Structure formats: structure tokens, C-alpha cells
Amino acid sequence: MLAFEVAEYKERIRKVKESMSEKGIDVLLITDPANMNYLTGYDGWSFYVHQMLILMMDAEEPIWVGRGQDGNGAKMTTWLKDENIMSYTDDYIQSLTKHPMEFVAGIVKEKGKGNQVIGVEMEAYYFTAKCFERLQASLPNATLKDATLLINWVRVIKSEQEIAYIRKATRIVEKAMQVAVDSLGSGIRECDVAANIFHAQISGTEEYGGDYCSIIPLIPSGERTRSAHLSWDTDRRYEKGDQVNLELAACYKRYHSPLARTAIVGKPADRLIAISETVIEGIGNALAAVKPGLICEEVEEVWRKTIAKSGFIKDSRIGYSMGLNYPPDWGEHTASFRPGDKTVLKPNMTFHMIPGIWMDDIGFEVSQTFRVTGNGCEIFSDFPRKLFVKD
Amino acid sequence: MLAFEVAEYKERIRKVKESMSEKGIDVLLITDPANMNYLTGYDGWSFYVHQMLILMMDAEEPIWVGRGQDGNGAKMTTWLKDENIMSYTDDYIQSLTKHPMEFVAGIVKEKGKGNQVIGVEMEAYYFTAKCFERLQASLPNATLKDATLLINWVRVIKSEQEIAYIRKATRIVEKAMQVAVDSLGSGIRECDVAANIFHAQISGTEEYGGDYCSIIPLIPSGERTRSAHLSWDTDRRYEKGDQVNLELAACYKRYHSPLARTAIVGKPADRLIAISETVIEGIGNALAAVKPGLICEEVEEVWRKTIAKSGFIKDSRIGYSMGLNYPPDWGEHTASFRPGDKTVLKPNMTFHMIPGIWMDDIGFEVSQTFRVTGNGCEIFSDFPRKLFVKD
Numbered sequence: 214m215l216a217f218e219v220a221e222y223k224e225r226i227r228k229v230k231e232s233m234s235e236k237g238i239d240v241l242l243i244t245d246p247a248n249m250n251y252l253t254g255y256d257g258w259s260f261y262v263h264q265m266l267i268l269m270m271d272a273e274e275p276i277w278v279g280r281g282q283d284g285n286g287a288k289m290t291t292w293l294k295d296e297n298i299m300s301y302t303d304d305y306i307q308s309l310t311k312h313p314m315e316f317v318a319g320i321v322k323e324k325g326k327g328n329q330v331i332g333v334e335m336e337a338y339y340f341t342a343k344c345f346e347r348l349q350a351s352l353p354n355a356t357l358k359d360a361t362l363l364i365n366w367v368r369v370i371k372s373e374q375e376i377a378y379i380r381k382a383t384r385i386v387e388k389a390m391q392v393a394v395d396s397l398g399s400g401i402r403e404c405d406v407a408a409n410i411f412h413a414q415i416s417g418t419e420e421y422g423g424d425y426c427s428i429i430p431l432i433p434s435g436e437r438t439r440s441a442h443l444s445w446d447t448d449r450r451y452e453k454g455d456q457v458n459l460e461l462a463a464c465y466k467r468y469h470s471p472l473a474r475t476a477i478v479g480k481p482a483d484r485l486i487a488i489s490e491t492v493i494e495g496i497g498n499a500l501a502a503v504k505p506g507l508i509c510e511e512v513e514e515v516w517r518k519t520i521a522k523s524g525f526i527k528d529s530r531i532g533y534s535m536g537l538n539y540p541p542d543w544g545e546h547t548a549s550f551r552p553g554d555k556t557v558l559k560p561n562m563t564f565h566m567i568p569g570i571w572m573d574d575i576g577f578e579v580s581q582t583f584r585v586t587g588n589g590c591e592i593f594s595d596f597p598r599k600l601f602v603k604d
Numbered sequence: 605m606l607a608f609e610v611a612e613y614k615e616r617i618r619k620v621k622e623s624m625s626e627k628g629i630d631v632l633l634i635t636d637p638a639n640m641n642y643l644t645g646y647d648g649w650s651f652y653v654h655q656m657l658i659l660m661m662d663a664e665e666p667i668w669v670g671r672g673q674d675g676n677g678a679k680m681t682t683w684l685k686d687e688n689i690m691s692y693t694d695d696y697i698q699s700l701t702k703h704p705m706e707f708v709a710g711i712v713k714e715k716g717k718g719n720q721v722i723g724v725e726m727e728a729y730y731f732t733a734k735c736f737e738r739l740q741a742s743l744p745n746a747t748l749k750d751a752t753l754l755i756n757w758v759r760v761i762k763s764e765q766e767i768a769y770i771r772k773a774t775r776i777v778e779k780a781m782q783v784a785v786d787s788l789g790s791g792i793r794e795c796d797v798a799a800n801i802f803h804a805q806i807s808g809t810e811e812y813g814g815d816y817c818s819i820i821p822l823i824p825s826g827e828r829t830r831s832a833h834l835s836w837d838t839d840r841r842y843e844k845g846d847q848v849n850l851e852l853a854a855c856y857k858r859y860h861s862p863l864a865r866t867a868i869v870g871k872p873a874d875r876l877i878a879i880s881e882t883v884i885e886g887i888g889n890a891l892a893a894v895k896p897g898l899i900c901e902e903v904e905e906v907w908r909k910t911i912a913k914s915g916f917i918k919d920s921r922i923g924y925s926m927g928l929n930y931p932p933d934w935g936e937h938t939a940s941f942r943p944g945d946k947t948v949l950k951p952n953m954t955f956h957m958i959p960g961i962w963m964d965d966i967g968f969e970v971s972q973t974f975r976v977t978g979n980g981c982e983i984f985s986d987f988p989r990k991l992f993v994k995d
Binding site for chain 1: 605647648649650651652671672673674675676677680681693694695697698724726727728729730731732733734735736737750752793794795796798799800802803804805806807808812813814815816819820822827828830831832833834835836837838839856857919920921931932933935937940942944962964
């Protein structure tokens with residue numbers, strides 16, 4: 214059931230330990246579910262309770278720590294020896310008197326690491342302020358050190374197998390986007406289009422199915438397109454003139470391929486056509502510029518210079534590194550295409566470039582997922598890059 | 605577009621302020637997306653970046669703080685005055701030099717509250733250790749106090765409108781469960797059953813559609829049923845003899861109605877039948893015992909005594925308060941049916957009772973969502989409570 218050869222997981226651990234060593238970290242406590250999966254294969258919707266990997270410099274395998282009823286899941290989905298699956302009893306769950314981090318600290322101390330330098334992911338979604346407080350209190354002789362993104366940076370360059378999964382996800386997202394465009398129309402319920410998209414994302418292709426995505430389909434319509442991150446309205450039907458933003462992805466073995474397009478039900482206004490042409494020219498130029506050795510902010514600069522003449526303004530980043538992930542985000546929180554980001558592009562980095570513009574009256578977005586190659590980039594999907602008009 | 609009358613939101617704020625006053629909190633910083641929605645109506649998939657409500661004792665409305673591109677969404681989905689929507693620029697996003705909590709602290713200080721008692725949700729999913737660290741550093745004269753679950757406890761008793769939404773979600777989850785049971789069969793792909801469930805959850809009924817749920821359909825099969833929180837296998841078809849756990853929900857206006865059942869493809873083993881009879885008798889007795897005035901651990905005790913004679917053991921809680929929520933959980937993290945929980949049942953509390961048993965070789969689960977009434981409970985769904993055999 215493992216998505217990768219054990220050797221690949223071990224190579225990842227080697228790289229992570231290299232980074233730990235550079236940073237003077239003896240023990241790494243890993244909360245980010247994507248990072249847990251990256252090193253062990255662990256896969257379950259259990260991140261809503263506290264869980265963790267303990268990676269000690271001098272141990273070959275990490276230790277998985279989680280809730281009792283998820284221990285079997287860890288045994289089934291990881292390559293770890295059973296002795297490295299340690300689960301806590303259910304009275305730790307949402308308790309006012311006990312905290313799972315006390316259980317984690319107990320293991321750290323038992324392993325003789327209670328006085329060492331311990332890395333924690335201070336900014337990982339599920340590493341709450343309380344987690345840190347309980348670890349501090351339970352490990353008074355340890356030095357806790359911020360190790361946010363340590364593993365995420367190792368994840369930035371993908372293996373051939375990881376790229377293969379993103380390509381498989383791409384085949385699914387193309388189907389889902391086509392279903393979305395085909396389903397749209399005046400008088401159609403927004404929820405029915407959303408339902409069709411979900412169906413396509415999960416039923417996948419004839420050869421393989423899809424996983425759940427880390428973000429739901431974001432398909433706002435009408436005035437709701439003026440904001441990012443809104444979605445369908447459960448009670449509304451599309452009306453003539455509605456613009457619909459379609460920001461979707463598909464996922465395979467937890468690897469994502471996002472894809473965004475914009476559609477209009479009815480005739481597009483001149484202003485929408487103008488924005489769409491600007492954005493499509495901008496993304497085209499930015500993608501054409503991508504090559505190893507360039508730095509991230511230079512990619513953004515190509516975009517910014519292209520759209521400057523149009524008068525439209527985009528004040529947010531136009532893309533980010535992505536791949537393996539769990540809700541609530543498919544982004545990796547590492548490299549971004551924005552001013553100030555000095556990350557050097559290297560082969561097999563994978564990005565979602567999404568230069569959406571949202572004005573107060575109108576918005577337009579288009580995106581492509583790609584990998585950096587030896588001399589440029591491979592754009593995963595050739596789904597038409599245009600404004601979709603459903604008249 | 606508001607899901608409730610403004611008066612209802614204001615009444616919620618009154619209750620929250622009452623609790624703040626009891627706890628000596630002057631300013632409450634609210635991270636939990638469900639709590640943000642509860643007080644303002646705010647609804648967007650934007651919790652993957654930092655956002656917050658600032659509720660000051662002496663202000664009528666909370667202040668929404670979030671990312672620039674989500675500000676329009678806050679204006680559209682909340683009842684707040686535009687002046688109380690405050691957004692930060694995009695260079696705060698996943699930055700190594702700036703943090704959104706510094707922006708939040710700036711507002712707190714500007715409002716003259718920098719030296720007051722400030723409540724924070726230490727154990728809320730998206731309130732990271734880094735958030736707390738940045739707040740502490742930016743508000744050196746404030747007293748930060750743990751206010752985890754303060755609002756969640758106010759949410760425990762539902763209004764008539766909230767109950768109406770849960771009833772609507774129940775109609776959807778019944779359809780989704782029927783679709784699941786109908787779709788199952790030997791040779792069928794697991795992903796296709798999952799896709800059909802998602803489709804039913806979102807397309808809803810003829811009268812209204814569904815929202816995304818806070819947890820994906822958890823539908824492990826075969827040996828994967830030995831663990832909680834696994835789901836479909838993208839590459840697998842059901843085989844004769846597979847057991848399938850179906851833990852689903854539906855959601856309307858962010859209110860959930862979960863429902864779990866167990867099915868078998870082929871003939872059930874005697875041991876599975878025995879577990880199923882035990883669990884079904886147990887849940888029946890526990891539900892029959894529910895009435896206002898009882899305490900939560902007494903409900904669990906009824907269950908435990910019922911199953912004691914069977915020899916099966918269940919060492920985790922058998923249910924929890926639920927309703928409004930966002931990923932990754934639909935539970936409210938307040939009252940649970942488990943030993944030690946002294947919460948007194950009151951009318952219009954809503955619970956998901958799910959006494960699943962997972963042994964090393966086999967598992968079975970069945971659940972009901974209900975509300976406490978004046979003299980017992982209203983079980984929302986009358987979906988048959990049995991082992992579903994798909995021979």
C-alpha cells in the first residue's frame with residue numbers, strides 16, 4: 214500500500230537529518246500531516262487530534278505518535294516497525310487535564326533526549342499554542358527551537374515518482390474542469406455544478422481514482438467573484454451575466470495538480486475581456502521565462518511588467534511551490550513568486566502559478582501547474598487558456 | 605446572504621461577553637473559523653492563512669482581520685460595518701519577517717487595549733505556536749489568557765434556526781447514505797462509491813444543495829476497517845467478503861448532521877453479526893436514556909453496561925457535541941459521552957453518538973445525531989439501524 218519505495222522514504226529522512234544537523238537539532242517533532250506522510254507514508258484523516266512524528270538524529274526510523282484508534286492505521290499505511298507506532302489512550306482527547314504533548318514529551322525523555330535541542334514546527338497548522346506550552350512545561354531541560362518548514366524545504370524538489378503522481382492528478386483535474394465548464398449554465402443550480410466537480414475529482418479516470426483535495430473547489434459566481442476563497446451558494450442558480458471563477462485541483466496519493474479558469478454565463482463585458490487578455494498574456498510571459506537558475510521574484514517581475522501597461526494592479530503573489538498536502542492548503546509555504554523571494558529555481562521544483570486579479574467590481578483568474586525542467590518548464594496541463602463563454 | 609437574523613448574532617455576542625466578563629477577559633481574539641462564523645457569519649476557505657476576530661468588551665461589533673484578498677468576502681458574508689473589516693497586505697503571507705499577529709496586535713494597541721487582559725484560543729486548530737509567540741512579543745503590556753472553548757461552550761445550546769439547519773443537513777445525509785449503500789458491490793471501484801457520496805452530499809435535495817463537510821466521507825473497506833479515519837483506496841475494487849464502514853455527514857449553512865453505518869459485501873461472519881447486535885443494542889439503550897438533567901458520563905455508562913456482557917471492549921468516547929464547523933472536525937470539543945464528563949444535558953444540545961468498536965481483526969460502527977428535548981431526545985434520522993448486507 215506504500216506510495217513509494219522504502220528506499221525513497223529513507224532518502225528523504227537522510228536529507229531531513231542533514232538539515233537538522235546544519236541547524237543543530239537533535240530531535241525533530243513533526244506535526245504537519247504532509248511532513249508526516251512524506252517521511253513515513255502515514256495517511257489518515259486523524260490530524261484533527263494531536264499526532265506527531267519524533268525523528269531522532271541517532272534513530273533509523275521516526276516514531277509515530279497518535280490516538281489509540283488510529284494506531285492500526287499507522288501500522289497499515291507506514292513502513293515503520295510496529296514498535297515505532299506509539300499511541301495514547303482516549304482520555305487524552307480534548308481533555309482539560311491531560312494533553313497528548315505530555316505523552317510525546319514522555320517518549321522523548323524515555324529515549325534520553327530530554328535535555329537536547331528539539332525542533333518544533335511553530336507555524337504548522339495543527340501545532341497549536343497549547344501544544345508548545347505543554348511541551349515546554351514537560352521538557353524543562355530541553356532547548357526548543359523553531360524548525361518550521363525544515364521538511365517543507367526538503368520537499369521542494371520532487372522525485373520522478375512524485376512528478377508521476379502530479380501528472381496523474383493532472384489527468385483528473387482536466388476532466389473535472391471540463392465537467393465544470395460543461396455543467397455551467399443559466400438556471401443551473403450552483404450546487405449541482407459543485408457536485409459534478411467533486412464526482413469527477415474522486416471518480417478520476419478509468420485507470421485510477423482520485424483522493425480528496427486539500428481545498429474544496431472554489432467556484433464563486435456573480436458578485437462573489439470579487440473575493441478569493443468563496444465558493445458555491447447552496448441555494449442559488451446561475452443567472453445570465455454571471456461570471457464564475459473555477460479554482461480546482463485533483464489529488465492522487467496526496468499529490469495535487471491545481472488548475473484555475475474563469476467562465477461567464479452569457480456575454481462577457483468588455484472590461485472582463487480586457488482583464489482576461491491581460492492576465493492570459495501575463496501568465497504566458499511568466500511561464501515562458503521560467504528556467505533553472507532564475508530566482509522566484511524575477512518570474513513575478515516578468516508578470517508585473519507585462520500587465521503594467523493595462524492599468525490593472527495585482528498586489529499579491531502569483532504562485533507558490535506545491536505538491537503533497539492535506540487540508541487546509543495544497544501550497545508548501547516555501548517558495549513564492551513575489552518580490553523579495555530569492556529562491557533559485559531548480560529542476561523538478563513544482564509550482565502553481567495563479568495570477569488572479571480581484572478588483573472591487575470584477576475578478577479574473579487563470580492558472581497552470583508546472584515543473585521546472587533542465588532548460589525551462591513542463592506545463593502539466595494543456596487545458597485551453599482562455600475565458601470560457603457559456604452563452 | 606446571512607444565515608441568521610442580525611439579532612441572533614447580537615444575542616450570541618451578548619452571551620460571549622457575559623462569559624468574558626466572568627473570566628475577566630477584556631478583549632477576545634478568536635481564531636476558530638466556526639467561532640468566527642458564529643459571531644459574524646463570515647464564511648470562506650481562508651482559514652489556511654491567519655485571520656481573526658477581535659471582540660472588545662466595550663465595542664458593539666467584533667473586528668474582522670484577514671488577508672487583503674478576503675476582505676471583500678468578509679464584507680459580503682458578515683453583518684459587520686465595512687469599517688470593522690480590516691485586512692493586511694499580502695507581504696504578511698507566509699513571510700519570514702512579518703506576521704499577521706503583529707498586524708492584529710497593532711489594532712489592539714491602536715484601540716487602547718494593549719495593557720488589558722486578552723483572551724486567546726490556545727488550542728484552536730489554526731492558532732499556531734508562532735501566533736502566540738508573535739502576539740506575546742507585540743503586546744508586552746497585555747495579559748494573555750487562555751480562552752479555549754469559551755465560545756464553543758456558548759455554541760452548545762442551539763437555536764431553533766440552528767436546529768432547522770441540522771434537520772436540513774439530515775435530509776441530505778440520508779440521501780448520501782442510501783447512495784452509498786446502493787453503490788456498494790463486489791467489483792465496484794471504491795473511488796466510484798466515494799464519488800457518488802460526494803455528489804449526493806453537495807447536490808443535496810431538490811429544494812436546496814449541500815455545503816462541504818468538515819470531514820471527508822470515511823469509508824474504509826476490508827482490513828482498513830480495523831482503523832478509524834481511513835477512507836477509500838483510489839486503486840481498489842470491493843471484493844466479496846469486504847466490510848465497509850460508512851461514516852458520513854452532510855452540511856447545510858455549515859451545520860452538520862453526521863450518520864454512520866456499516867455494510868458488508870457478501871455474507872457477514874458470525875463475529876461481525878455479534879458485534880453489530882451488541883453495538884446496536886448499546887446505542888439504542890444509550891439513546892433511550894438521554895434526557896435533560898442527566899450528565900454525559902451517565903449516558904456512556906448505559907452503553908458500557910449494555911455491552912459488558914458481550915465481552916467486546918470500547919475504550920474511547922461514544923459521542924460528542926456537534927453542529928457548526930469547518931475542517932478538520934465537525935465536533936465542538938466540549939461535551940463528550942465518556943467517563944468523567946459531568947456536563948448536564950439541556951434541551952437543544954445536539955450530539956453525534958457514535959459507538960464504534962474497532963478490534964484488531966474487525967470493526968463496526970453505527971451512529972445517530974440527535975438533540976436533547978424537554979423530556980428525552982429527538983433522533984434526527986430514522987435511517988435503518990442495522991448491518992447492511994450487499995450480497
